[in-house]
Amino acid sequence: MTTAIEIKNVSKWFGDFKALDDVSLTTSQGEKVVICGPSGSGKSTLVRCINRLEIHQKGTIKVRGIELTDHDSSVSEIRSEVGMVFQQFNLFPHLTVLQNLTLGPTKALGLSQKDANERAFKLLERVRIPEQANKKPGHLSGGQQQRVAIARSLCMEPKIMLFDEPTSALDPEMISEVLDVIVDLANEGMTMVVVTHEMGFARKVADRMVFMDEGKIIEMGKPKDFFDSPKTERCKLFLNQILQH
């Protein structure tokens, strides 16, 4: 199987705080990795390092064979292959849903507005909100906004998708509509790395579970082993706490 993301001995500090401590993780094409862990454990930082929203200070990160360096060309090459969905959606509030989707394809990929619109409408159907195309994001519910954000990302036809707590900012009744879209995507074979606390979802889609704490990967394994018989105390404790209710 071909390697999608290769993270080797990566460390990162925010001032004196060590956010990532010698992290190594390799994922293959088509694999779905779910990262969980308590807040402040470095899981978001790790995902953000993969498309260089954060800059790692030690170690190497390769995405589809391209190493992330200070060169702008490597960064933009990797960003064109990696899509990202944020906790806070980060839709552009001054643009309509359709414009949010087509901005990247027209400006970064050089598509004509017509082709971009066509692509955008296909994706809006896929995330089940074509009727909202001409509304501003502010008029949509949180769940709809996050689905638009996923569609916006897919509009760039990425090979890898990163999700940074995609449902953490949502009202409970909207979580499943967003997760359904991500599950569909997973079933279509998209390579993805998902940071989430939704363990039911994780069980359903993950090929591999990763548990992080204090900037380190503590435990890694198949979902079945991970959930049924965690090896470390810390992971056991964490799972108990979030699975209790």
Add this chain to the structure above:
Amino acid sequence: MKKHFLILVFLLIFLSGCSSQPGAWGWYVIDPTTKGGYNNVMFLLSGFSATIQLSLLAAFFSIILGLVVALPGMSSNYWVRLPSRTYIEFIRAVPLLPMMFWIFYGLPVILKSMGLNIPIDPFWGAVVTLAISDSAFTAEIYRAGIQSIHKGQREAAQTIGLTSFQTMRYVILPQAIKRILPPLANQFIYIVKMSAFASVIGMQELMRRANEVVVSEYRPLEVYTFLIFEYLILVLIISQAVRWLERKMGSDESRG
């Protein structure tokens, strides 16, 4: 609007009270029913066009110059940021009047020594001075507006492959403009008032015209009172426009 109206009423009562004391006020200098008074009033009012032209042009250049200064000032690279920050700190520290003298009397000397024979007339001297002096403040307004946009917007733009220029052009500025325009328009009031300094280099605007009437009529109290009202009216009109603009922007932003 009510507040402005009250200020006007108060001032009028104050003035009429003063004029009941014989000798204190001599309104005849600007009494439009007499020939001399009429001429004086027309002369004073004719300063409006220069003040307005001066202010508008200075504001226009200040808005462009401010943006050119502000953008590199927000770079993460120290050496790109440095010239912009230096410019802002320096220009903010120089008082307008000396700067005006320097540009009007000093700059032509430098230009001449460089073999450029560009005369600087009072109008353009004043426009350039006002624009430069104001640009440091406009630059700070741009910076505040741009930095108020959540960093997630920039990150989202980056992840869909936009360059930093495209991010600024299509994502950041269109949102920041709503927060930039009202304070920019407010800054225009400052320019209008500061344009009075152009009188010292011979620009025939409101202030200069008032000075000339004072010199020929020896009636500073009445003429300068009239002058203050001229500025007041101009500024009230602008601040009404600003308020209208703020309301319009505010309602547009209502839901994200």
